Amino acid sequence: MADTYLPEGMPLPGYDPGSPDEGFWEACRRHELMVQRCADCKTFQHTPEIICHKCHSFNYEFVKTSGKGVVYSYMNSEYPVHPALKDRVPYNVVLVELPEAGNVRMVGNLVDAVYDEIYIGMPVEVVFEDHPGAEVTLPLWKRADK
Amino acid sequence: MADANTIKDKVAIVGIGESAYYKRGQSPYGEFHLMLQAILAAAEDAGIDPREIDGFASYAGDRNEPMRIATALGSPKVGFSNMHWGGGGGGGSGAVGNAAAAIVAGYAKYVVAYRGLAQGQFGRFGQALAARAAKVTGGNAYQAPFGCMSAGQTLAAMQAQRHMHEFGTKQEQFGAIAIASYKHAQTNPRAVMYGRPLTMEDYHASRWVAQPLHLFDCCQETDGAAAVILTTAERARDMKQAPAYMLAAAQGSGFRYGAGAMNRSMVHSNHEALSEPLWGMAGVEPKDVDVAQFYENFTPLVLMSIEDYGFCEKGEGGSFVEGGRVEWPGGDLPINTSGGNLAEAYTHGFEIITEAVRQVRGTSTAQVEGAEISFVASGPGVSPLSSLILRR
Numbered sequence: 001m002a003d004t005y006l007p008e009g010m011p012l013p014g015y016d017p018g019s020p021d022e023g024f025w026e027a028c029r030r031h032e033l034m035v036q037r038c039a040d041c042k043t044f045q046h047t048p049e050i051i052c053h054k055c056h057s058f059n060y061e062f063v064k065t066s067g068k069g070v071v072y073s074y075m076n077s078e079y080p081v082h083p084a085l086k087d088r089v090p091y092n093v094v095l096v097e098l099p100e101a102g103n104v105r106m107v108g109n110l111v112d113a114v115y116d117e118i119y120i121g122m123p124v125e126v127v128f129e130d131h132p133g134a135e136v137t138l139p140l141w142k143r144a145d146k
Numbered sequence: 147m148a149d150a151n152t153i154k155d156k157v158a159i160v161g162i163g164e165s166a167y168y169k170r171g172q173s174p175y176g177e178f179h180l181m182l183q184a185i186l187a188a189a190e191d192a193g194i195d196p197r198e199i200d201g202f203a204s205y206a207g208d209r210n211e212p213m214r215i216a217t218a219l220g221s222p223k224v225g226f227s228n229m230h231w232g233g234g235g236g237g238g239s240g241a242v243g244n245a246a247a248a249i250v251a252g253y254a255k256y257v258v259a260y261r262g263l264a265q266g267q268f269g270r271f272g273q274a275l276a277a278r279a280a281k282v283t284g285g286n287a288y289q290a291p292f293g294c295m296s297a298g299q300t301l302a303a304m305q306a307q308r309h310m311h312e313f314g315t316k317q318e319q320f321g322a323i324a325i326a327s328y329k330h331a332q333t334n335p336r337a338v339m340y341g342r343p344l345t346m347e348d349y350h351a352s353r354w355v356a357q358p359l360h361l362f363d364c365c366q367e368t369d370g371a372a373a374v375i376l377t378t379a380e381r382a383r384d385m386k387q388a389p390a391y392m393l394a395a396a397q398g399s400g401f402r403y404g405a406g407a408m409n410r411s412m413v414h415s416n417h418e419a420l421s422e423p424l425w426g427m428a429g430v431e432p433k434d435v436d437v438a439q440f441y442e443n444f445t446p447l448v449l450m451s452i453e454d455y456g457f458c459e460k461g462e463g464g465s466f467v468e469g470g471r472v473e474w475p476g477g478d479l480p481i482n483t484s485g486g487n488l489a490e491a492y493t494h495g496f497e498i499i500t501e502a503v504r505q506v507r508g509t510s511t512a513q514v515e516g517a518e519i520s521f522v523a524s525g526p527g528v529s530p531l532s533s534l535i536l537r538r
Contacts (some may be wrong), residue, residue: 006293011279013287021287047288047406073311073412075303076357081274081295090354095304097410107289107407114356120311130289138291 005109005140006091012134020048022061028137031128034062035101066127068144069096072105077116090115095106096124110141115134116129135136154427157246158382158389159536161192161375163498167338167491171266173369181210182218183261184371185335189405192375193386194256199375201226205237206494210262214444225254226266230391230397230532234297235495236440236525240532243395245376255377262264264373270367272296285406298364298374301527302444303356308412309446310358311403317358321349322467323445324362324488329473332487338368339489363445365487372496372502390503393519393535394428396420403529415447415526418454420533426533432457436517437480439498439506441488447526455523474512483512
C-alpha cells in the first residue's frame, strides 16, 4: 500500500535558503500551515514574495493558520504528466482557499475523496504528508464536511 | 495622418510564410530548418529579397536566434532584434506589435515576426519537462509535487471548473469551440487535422486529460514554423500583396497574474486587461469585427477570451459559441478559420496570425466574405499576453 497520495518519484518541493519560500516550507516541515503576511500593513499573500504587493514593505512574517479551507476549484487528472504517475491515474487536484488568511489559495490533493465527491465550497482541512529522506513535507487536504 | 503616439495605420503586414505542418516528431527537418523555410516563404510572398529583412521579433524564448537567422540569410545589416517576455503563446500578437513599433521608430525597414516550434525535436509540452526535476523550487514547488504540472492543469482545467460553477457553462459549449476548429480545418490542406472531422459525439467520447478537459479541448503537439513581415504602410501600398494594415496591438497583463498557485482570477483569460487599450487604439468595437482568431491552448480559455474582449457579456460565452455561431460559413463571428492550434498546427499560435492576414487579403480556405476587420487574441491565461487587429 502506498503511504503517500502520489507515488515516490514525483518532484518534491525545495526552497532557496533565505528566500521568502523558506518560511512556508519550514512551517510545513513542522506540520504547521503558515501564510506570509506583511508585518506592516497585514496583507496576506501567497505564494511568498520578497515585498508586500500592497505597501511594498520588505518586512514580512509567517502567520499560523488553523489549516481550515474551502475548495475553490478542482480537477481530475487522468493523463500521467510524469512517469511516476503511470499507474496512478486518475488523481484529484484541488485549489483550496483560506478564508482566515486573506482568501489566498493553495494547490494540493484531497486525500480522502474521489473526483465525483468533490464540490466547490467543500470544507477541507490540511493534512501533512512526510516523505522519507526529503527535506520538506507536503501540505495536502482531507474533507471536513462530515 | 494618424496620431503620432500610436502604430495605428502606420504599419502593414506585407508577407506571410509557413513551413509545412507535421504531427510532432514527423517533420523530416529540424526546427531551425523549418523556421528558415517559413521566413524565406514570407519574403517571397512579400516580393522582397530575404536579405532586406533587417529586424527580428519573437516570443516565448524562441530558440531560433535572430543573429543565426541573419547570418544564414547573409543579411548585410540588422537594425532590431527583440524577444517578448514570457513562456506560453501569450506573445504571438506581441511580437507582431513589437515589430510594428520598431517600424514606426525607424529601427528597421522590414521586420520579421516569427515562431518556430518542433516538439518532436525538443520535447512535448504535454509532458511538462520543466516541472520534472526531482526537487522543484519557486513557483513550481507549489504545484508540481501535487501532480499539477502541464499547462492543461496549471492554466485551464480548474478555470474551466470554476467558470462552469459560476456561470453554468456546459461541457458541450467547450466542445462547440473544438468542433468549429476541426470543421474549418477540413477546408485547409495545410492543417494537420485535414481529412479528420470531429463530431460532438467524438468530443464527448474522447478521453479526459484533466477533467473537465477532454482530449479535444487541448491544442495539438506539432512541428512547424510561421512568419510575417511588416513594413511601413506607405511602402506597403506599392508591394506585391494587398497590405494587411495594423489597426491596433496590445500586450501586457492584469492584476497579479504572475502569482503562484492560481492566486488570480480563475474565470478570466487575462485578456480583460488588454480589452480597453486594444479597442481604444483601433477605434472599432467588437461588433465591427468580421472574423476572429482566438488562440486555443484550451477551449475554456477561448470562451473566456471572447467574454473578456466584450464580444458578449461576462458569463455568456457558453451560449455565444453554441449553435454554429462561431463557425464558417454563416456564423455571426467565425473563429479560428484555418483550424487554429487545435486542428491546423500548434506553432504556439503564430498560424492564427498568418490566417488573420489571409482573411483581410481574401485568401483563406474558409474566407469570410468581404472581411475587413480581422482580430487575433494570443495565449489566454498566461502572462504577459497580447492581441491585435488588422484591417483591409
